[in-house]
Amino acid sequence: MSELRIMRGREWSRPVRPARREVLSATPELEEGRPPLLFVPGFGHGAWAFAEHWLGHAASRGFPAYAMSLRGHGASEAAPEATLRAYAHDVVQVAAGLPRQAVLVGHGAGALVVAHALARYPARGAVLVAPVFGGWGVLGAALRRNPSGTLPAVFGGPLRLSRGQLFSRELPDEEARRHVARLGRAGRRAQWALLGAPDAEPAVGAPPVLVLGSPDDRVVPTSALNGVARRYGSAPLLFPGMGHDLMLDARWAEPIDAILDWLEKEPATR
Amino acid sequence: MSTSTDHGRPDPEATPSALGRDDRPVSDRGDTVCVIGAGASGLTAIKNLREHGFGVDCYERETGIGGAWNWRHDRSPVYASTHLLSSKPFTQFPDFPMPDSWPDYPHHSQLLSYFERYADHFDLRSHIWFGTEVIRVEPAAGDRWDVTTRSTGGYGPERTSQYAAVVVANGHNWSPKLPRYEGLEQFRGEIMHASSYKDPAQLRGKRVLVVGAGNTGCDIAVEAAQQASRCWHSTRRGYWYAPKYVLGRPADQVNDALLAMRVPLRVRQWLYHWTLRLTVGDLTRFGLPKPDHRVYETHPIANSQLVYYVGHGAIGPVPDVARFHPYAVELADGREIDPELVIFATGYLPRFEFLDASVFGDSAGVGRPTLWLNAFTPGHPTLAVAGLVQPDSGLFTLSHWQTVLFARLLLARRDRPERAAAFAQKVRDRAGERYSAHVKDSSRHWFEVGHADYLRAVERALHDLEGK
Ligand SMILES: Cc1cc2nc3c(=O)[nH]c(=O)nc-3n(C[C@H](O)[C@H](O)[C@H](O)COP(=O)(O)OP(=O)(O)OC[C@H]3O[C@@H](n4cnc5c(N)ncnc54)[C@H](O)[C@@H]3O)c2cc1C
Ligand SMILES: NC(=O)c1ccc[n+]([C@@H]2O[C@H](COP(=O)([O-])OP(=O)(O)OC[C@H]3O[C@@H](n4cnc5c(N)ncnc54)[C@H](OP(=O)(O)O)[C@@H]3O)[C@@H](O)[C@H]2O)c1
Numbered sequence: 001m002s003e004l005r006i007m008r009g010r011e012w013s014r015p016v017r018p019a020r021r022e023v024l025s026a027t028p029e030l031e032e033g034r035p036p037l038l039f040v041p042g043f044g045h046g047a048w049a050f051a052e053h054w055l056g057h058a059a060s061r062g063f064p065a066y067a068m069s070l071r072g073h074g075a076s077e078a079a080p081e082a083t084l085r086a087y088a089h090d091v092v093q094v095a096a097g098l099p100r101q102a103v104l105v106g107h108g109a110g111a112l113v114v115a116h117a118l119a120r121y122p123a124r125g126a127v128l129v130a131p132v133f134g135g136w137g138v139l140g141a142a143l144r145r146n147p148s149g150t151l152p153a154v155f156g157g158p159l160r161l162s163r164g165q166l167f168s169r170e171l172p173d174e175e176a177r178r179h180v181a182r183l184g185r186a187g188r189r190a191q192w193a194l195l196g197a198p199d200a201e202p203a204v205g206a207p208p209v210l211v212l213g214s215p216d217d218r219v220v221p222t223s224a225l226n227g228v229a230r231r232y233g234s235a236p237l238l239f240p241g242m243g244h245d246l247m248l249d250a251r252w253a254e255p256i257d258a259i260l261d262w263l264e265k266e267p268a269t270r
Numbered sequence: 271m272s273t274s275t276d277h278g279r280p281d282p283e284a285t286p287s288a289l290g291r292d293d294r295p296v297s298d299r300g301d302t303v304c305v306i307g308a309g310a311s312g313l314t315a316i317k318n319l320r321e322h323g324f325g326v327d328c329y330e331r332e333t334g335i336g337g338a339w340n341w342r343h344d345r346s347p348v349y350a351s352t353h354l355l356s357s358k359p360f361t362q363f364p365d366f367p368m369p370d371s372w373p374d375y376p377h378h379s380q381l382l383s384y385f386e387r388y389a390d391h392f393d394l395r396s397h398i399w400f401g402t403e404v405i406r407v408e409p410a411a412g413d414r415w416d417v418t419t420r421s422t423g424g425y426g427p428e429r430t431s432q433y434a435a436v437v438v439a440n441g442h443n444w445s446p447k448l449p450r451y452e453g454l455e456q457f458r459g460e461i462m463h464a465s466s467y468k469d470p471a472q473l474r475g476k477r478v479l480v481v482g483a484g485n486t487g488c489d490i491a492v493e494a495a496q497q498a499s500r501c502w503h504s505t506r507r508g509y510w511y512a513p514k515y516v517l518g519r520p521a522d523q524v525n526d527a528l529l530a531m532r533v534p535l536r537v538r539q540w541l542y543h544w545t546l547r548l549t550v551g552d553l554t555r556f557g558l559p560k561p562d563h564r565v566y567e568t569h570p571i572a573n574s575q576l577v578y579y580v581g582h583g584a585i586g587p588v589p590d591v592a593r594f595h596p597y598a599v600e601l602a603d604g605r606e607i608d609p610e611l612v613i614f615a616t617g618y619l620p621r622f623e624f625l626d627a628s629v630f631g632d633s634a635g636v637g638r639p640t641l642w643l644n645a646f647t648p649g650h651p652t653l654a655v656a657g658l659v660q661p662d663s664g665l666f667t668l669s670h671w672q673t674v675l676f677a678r679l680l681l682a683r684r685d686r687p688e689r690a691a692a693f694a695q696k697v698r699d700r701a702g703e704r705y706s707a708h709v710k711d712s713s714r715h716w717f718e719v720g721h722a723d724y725l726r727a728v729e730r731a732l733h734d735l736e737g738k
Pocket of ligand 2: 353447481507568590616714
């Protein structure tokens with residue numbers, strides 16, 4: 001990770017243009033003083049991906065839970081020219097608007113967005129789920145597994161993830177088709193950032209970071225998963241047999257329970 | 271992250287752990303850090319110290335947070351129409367942005383709600399003792415500090431607690447600077463300092479003289495132009511009146527685009543003069559004096575309306591005040607004018623009554639300490655001042671990084687004492703360093719800093735403290 005930067009002249013002189021954002025929430029009946037969770041979906045996904053199971057489940061365990069759609073996704077404002085910086089800006093805006101210091105949970109490329117947001121907002125903690133930090137290795141794997149969905153993205157077209165990449169066979173076909181039909185696309189500049197994004201600046205406030213994923217994820221190779229975990233000084237928590245979309249796959253309850261257990265034990269987020 | 275050393279709140283009933291000087295009981299607060307004031311600078315000090323694992327006791331003489339920006343406070347210098355001078359990116363804390371839905375230059379009430387949200391978001395209020403004034407801060411053995419407090423207004427008993435470190439964040443824009451004039455006592459009209467100016471209704475229908483062209487004086491002159499029956503604006507020099515927008519964007523954002531490219535000061539001055547010529551034009555034809563300095567050599571004025579109202583004849587520029595007569599004010603050029611109300615927008619002076627001037631290197635005892643990075647005192651490694659800066663942009667980013675640096679210095683004292691010692695040496699060698707263009711000699715420029723020069727210096731200090 002790069003060094004702490006205080007002078008941010010370029011950033012200050014060119015503020016990110018605001019865009020309307022979709023935020024869904026589920027809050028526990030009884031406020032128990034737990035930190036709010038903010039779920040950040042990956043490219044192509046919207047807040048809906050978390051509203052399906054994880055939001056309600058987190059709330060039922062006493063955590064106020066929020067899910068947002070990055071600009072250009074879900075019901076947020078269209079933004080074909082969005083950049084990685086604009087996405088991170090969206091996350092920080094929503095996080096700072098929550099009543100208390102939040103835990104950021106990013107999935108897929110949303111985890112990369114969270115890594116950048118952590119440099120601009122002192123989260124209570126962060127969870128990176130099946131993180132896509134980009135790089136040529138990840139592109140290679142995607143080209144091998146889903147050439148027709150991946151290749152157009154290299155030339156600025158939409159990145160199309162397939163059912164086989166996202167879900168295990170356990171998920172009923174009909175459900176899988178429903179989710180795949182909802183997928184949108186990220187801005188092309190943001191997609192390109194996956195190939196050569198500058199490293200995220202160090203997280204402010206030294207939050208604890210949990211990395212988790214599946215060894216059978218067909219988007220994130222295990223080596224990439226390990227690489228991200230190593231950056232944050234840990235090893236990933238693994239959920240074998242699951243696809244890339246851990247929050248939608250058949251056994252969605254296992255990873256979210258593991259996340260909530262971790263939050264309950266971790267001193268900074270207790 | 272290190273463990274918190276919060277010992278809970280100092281308990282007035284607890285048996286004192288030691289007897290301090292003059293046999294006063296002193297309750298020992300262990301590793302806890304004391305923060306004086308819960309304005310913007312104090313709040314960010316609490317947050318950043320907590321974030322680095324320290325326990326914090328903050329004392330605030332008012333009953334709410336926000337300092338200057340809480341206009342219910344009797345010492346608040348803001349008036350009904352105050353809007354920010356620096357646009358949002360330069361004003362917000364670097365890790366807690368203002369909402370996207372707010373304008374470029376938010377209103378003071380939005381700023382207060384921003385600080386309220388900051389305090390709630392990071393749970394800062396539980397560390398603040400409201401209605402409690404710090405009346406003495408004295409060095410104790412082992413680089414510790416005895417801090418004596420009592421209820422604001424002098425009620426109740428004094429209490430002394432000992433702290434591992436102190437952050438002074440008492441603000442420097444609350445104690446009015448009132449120049450002395452011959453004959454002022456005989457003047458029959460009304461006089462007030464800008465600190466008591468709250469609402470344009472105070473000007474309605476009157477003949478008003480506004481003295482001083484800091485941002486306060488310019489704002490009040492503009493309101494007088496709209497409300498008063500007559501408005502004179504007295505300045506003792508000419509200034510550069512910069513609009514809030516240039517080239518279609520907030521002016522400070524344009525300026526920082528140049529700073530990011532490290533365009534040298536001379537070139538930026540030239541560009542600025544040139545932009546001003548294109549926008550507001552030559553001001554001397556309105557009767558405004560020619561500036562006796564280049565732009566950036568006085569604290570910047572950001573006001574798009576002043577020149578406009580001068581152009582409408584609604585503000586009459588006049589020179590410095592020479593003396594007062596019972597029914598008239600005599601100006602430096604011998605002219606006499608007859609205002610009913612005189613408002614001195616002559617600024618503020620810093621005050622640190624609770625601290626012996628010698629501790630601070632303030633040999634003249636005027637409230638002008640000799641510090642490195644406007645924050646660190648030679649010989650007192652556990653004392654820091656936050657917010658004692660007059661930046662050419664927002665102040666809160668600067669307070670934020672000052673207190674981050676202090677928190678990390680305190681950690682280094684524990685974990686890497688050789689680094690902390692090298693830092694202390696730098697404080698001794700470089701106290702008094704300036705971070706701005708050469709500025710005109712005036713008390714208002716004692717703490718003037720260019721935000722880019724200043725933040726780069728803080729960045730270097732942080733990297734030196736923590737680098738490999
Ligand atoms: C009209 C006006 C407009 C301004 N506009 C801007 C702007 O646009 N942007 C900008 O960045 N700055 C602006 N400023 C500068 C302003 O001073 C800072 O914005 C800011 O208020 C500084 O925050 P602070 O916390 O350092 O001091 P303050 O806000 O003054 O807070 C100090 C706090 O310490 C408390 N305190 C003081 N002494 C004691 C004691 N002995 N014991 C306990 N508590 C104590 C006070 O009650 C107060 O709450 C403006 C100033 C004025 C006068
Ligand atoms: N957000 C906002 O809208 C806003 C509004 C107001 C103020 N502020 C900030 O608040 C701070 C204080 O501003 P301020 O305007 O109250 O004070 P200031 O900047 O100190 O300005 C004081 C003015 O009074 C003049 N003056 C001082 N002593 C004088 C004397 N003895 N005789 C004649 N003139 C004298 C000064 O002239 P010299 O230049 O010759 O010294 C200057 O013009 C500044 O940081 C300012 O930017 C912000």
